[in-house]
Amino acid sequence: MTDLRSWLDPLLAEDLVVGVDQPVDPYAYECAAILKHLDTAGTRAPVLFHAPRTLRGSDSPYRLLFNLYADPRFTAASFGAPGLSWADLLERIVEHLGHDIPVERVDTAAVQEVVERDGEVDVRSLPFVRHVEMEGGPYFTPNVVSRGPSGRYNLSWNRCMYLDPTHVALHVSPRHLWSYMKESEDRGEPFPVAIVLGHHPAFQQSAASLIATERDEYEAAGGLIGSAVRVAPSVTFGDELLIPADAEVILEGEIVPRARSLEGPFGEYMQYLGPQKLSHVVQVRAITRRHDPYITEIFAAHADHLGACISVEASLMRAAKTAVPSVTGASCYHAGGPTTFVIAMRKLTDGLPMRAAMAVIAASNMIKQVIVVDDDVDPQNPKDVWWAVSTRTNADADITILKNLQGSLLDPSLGASISTSGFIIDATMPLDRPYPARAQVPSAALERHKLSNYVDETSLPAIESRVAAALGTRHGGGA
Amino acid sequence: MEIFKATCPACEQAFDCDVSLLAPSVPRLRCPWCGKHFARDESPELFTGREGGFLAWERKGAGAPEIVEFPGHQTDSS
Numbered sequence: 160m161t162d163l164r165s166w167l168d169p170l171l172a173e174d175l176v177v178g179v180d181q182p183v184d185p186y187a188y189e190c191a192a193i194l195k196h197l198d199t200a201g202t203r204a205p206v207l208f209h210a211p212r213t214l215r216g217s218d219s220p221y222r223l224l225f226n227l228y229a230d231p232r233f234t235a236a237s238f239g240a241p242g243l244s245w246a247d248l249l250e251r252i253v254e255h256l257g258h259d260i261p262v263e264r265v266d267t268a269a270v271q272e273v274v275e276r277d278g279e280v281d282v283r284s285l286p287f288v289r290h291v292e293m294e295g296g297p298y299f300t301p302n303v304v305s306r307g308p309s310g311r312y313n314l315s316w317n318r319c320m321y322l323d324p325t326h327v328a329l330h331v332s333p334r335h336l337w338s339y340m341k342e343s344e345d346r347g348e349p350f351p352v353a354i355v356l357g358h359h360p361a362f363q364q365s366a367a368s369l370i371a372t373e374r375d376e377y378e379a380a381g382g383l384i385g386s387a388v389r390v391a392p393s394v395t396f397g398d399e400l401l402i403p404a405d406a407e408v409i410l411e412g413e414i415v416p417r418a419r420s421l422e423g424p425f426g427e428y429m430q431y432l433g434p435q436k437l438s439h440v441v442q443v444r445a446i447t448r449r450h451d452p453y454i455t456e457i458f459a460a461h462a463d464h465l466g467a468c469i470s471v472e473a474s475l476m477r478a479a480k481t482a483v484p485s486v487t488g489a490s491c492y493h494a495g496g497p498t499t500f501v502i503a504m505r506k507l508t509d510g511l512p513m514r515a516a517m518a519v520i521a522a523s524n525m526i527k528q529v530i531v532v533d534d535d536v537d538p539q540n541p542k543d544v545w546w547a548v549s550t551r552t553n554a555d556a557d558i559t560i561l562k563n564l565q566g567s568l569l570d571p572s573l574g575a576s577i578s579t580s581g582f583i584i585d586a587t588m589p590l591d592r593p594y595p596a597r598a599q600v601p602s603a604a605l606e607r608h609k610l611s612n613y614v615d616e617t618s619l620p621a622i623e624s625r626v627a628a629a630l631g632t633r634h635g636g637g638a
Numbered sequence: 639m640e641i642f643k644a645t646c647p648a649c650e651q652a653f654d655c656d657v658s659l660l661a662p663s664v665p666r667l668r669c670p671w672c673g674k675h676f677a678r679d680e681s682p683e684l685f686t687g688r689e690g691g692f693l694a695w696e697r698k699g700a701g702a703p704e705i706v707e708f709p710g711h712q713t714d715s716s
Contacts, residue, residue, distance in 0.1 A: 186711065214711060293653050293654065293670050293671070294670060295653075295670040295710075296670065296710050296711055297711050321710065321711055322708035322709075322710060323708045323709055323710075326708060328708075415706075417703045417704055418703060418705075419703040419704070419705050419706065420705070420706050420707070420708055421659075421666075421667065421668045421705075421707075421708075423654075423656075423670075424653060424654050424670060432654050433639070434639060434641045434654035434655050434656040435644075435653065435654065435655045435656065435659060435667065435668070435670070436639075436655070436656040436658060436659065437656075437658065437659070437664065437703070437705065440706055440708075568639055569639065570639065571639055571641070573639055573640060574640045575640045575657045575658070
């Protein structure tokens with residue numbers, strides 16, 4: 160069985176998690192302030208609040224866990240691969256995304272140890288959170304389980320705002336969940352969902368992955384986790400909606416057809432406030448949980464939020480690799496940006512960079528700009544990427560402007576319309592003429608003349624400290 | 639997304655709203671600072687009469703959604 164605890168307990172045992180024992184009020188930004196202070200101090204380990212207050216201000220059985228994704232080392236551990244670099248982790252996720260594992264159905268679900276049904280439900284019993292200034296209300300950042308018209312399951316990651324004791328609002332971008340809800344809404348029918356407030360990080364990452372609608376995302380999650388996702392009938396909808404049995408807390412509910420509510424602002428992964436808007440309304444029909452549940456939460460608009468997008472990045476790399484197998488690497492959040500993607504590839508023929516770039520553009524409305532570089536350029540290193548753009552690009556031939564793309568609702572550069580424009584920069588070397596060799600010290604010389612033969616390497620930090628004291632801290636410059 | 643800045647008449651704090659909230663069908667906004675609902679200012683001329691870009695595609699099919707007003711969380715502890 161793979162659940163949150165199978166990842167968290169070893170970290171707790173090794174004392175790798177920051178614990179906060181005293182009561183905190185997450186709605187009053189108390190968690191956010193502590194997380195920000197830790198971030199400023201350079202600590203991005205998971206942070207566990209043992210005594211978060213509920214929205215009613217009372218004590219609760221819940222524990223709040225942040226920063227699952229703020230430090231890539233913990234993300235690597237969640238995929239059973241501690242020590243992997245970000246680039247290698249992307250490769251691993253790409254590999255796992257291709258291997259679906261059928262679900263295992265169970266009769267007893269840990270997440271149903273405690274059940275509150277219609278009439279008993281009051282979501283104010285939960286420790287909702289505010290993350291950044293101006294947020295429109297108390298929030299969670301859960302995964303949402305839904306079932307499409309084909310019967311296959313969809314997992315998504317959505318922001319979820321408190322409305323009243325039995326209602327929450329969900330912000331839904333126009334992708335799979337949105338299209339399923341819309342079909343249901345057009346028939347005037349409520350749409351069942353399970354709002355999952357805590358599961359293994361790899362389960363959460365499967366919710367962020369871009370999976371084709373002909374695949375079942377529970378099965379894709381199994382591939383990512385490395386074992387079957389255990390599922391059980393929901394207490395509200397029975398077999399019509401199977402829930403992840405090993406989750407920590409679930410809100411079962413129905414999206415109310417043709418109802419919208421004001422929702423937002425909310426701190427988004429673009430690191431801007433997503434504005435107040437109209438969002439879908441969920442009537443919560445049941446709260447199910449473990450006796451001593453954890454709730455996992457993203458520290459919105461911070462490193463935790465960007466790190467949580469690693470499987471988006473891996474999915475887009477997979478799309479590029481599927482189109483062009485000579486793709487060797489990719490980056491979004493390190494060298495690109497929320498809407499800009501970098502692809503590295505062995506350019507075997509002209510035109511391949513554009514083909515790989517178009518595959519990424521087509522795969523998601525989250526990306527509108529792509530830079531393609533050769534495989535001697537590190538796509539995770541923005542300096543290297545911009546060096547390639549600077550020295551291998553002729554703008555008139557190598558920059559293609561794309562128009563009338565469906566954009567992201569969270570992109571502040573869009574106007575009132577959802578359509579936008581983008582570009583592809585082909586920063587690869589031309590194949591039809593020789594190109595200058597990249598200036599570098601011979602690798603054989605580096606191998607032969609080790610630094611330790613000439614300089615005491617342990618003395619280097621002290622030298623740097625003396626230089627900083629005498630000449631000031633280094634601010635950029637150099638290559 | 640395109641935003642406008644709304645200012646709450648009660649607490650006089652400003653906040654960000656999507657321009658789709660300028661649609662005539664959206665009667666009130668909710669201040670994230672003090673939690674009060676209020677009628678939004680008159681739309682800038684640019685948006686008068688428009689249902690907003692996002693609402694336009696959302697309204698296809700089932701028709702215009704009903705806007706339900708919830709009290710939200712009323713204890714301001716910011």
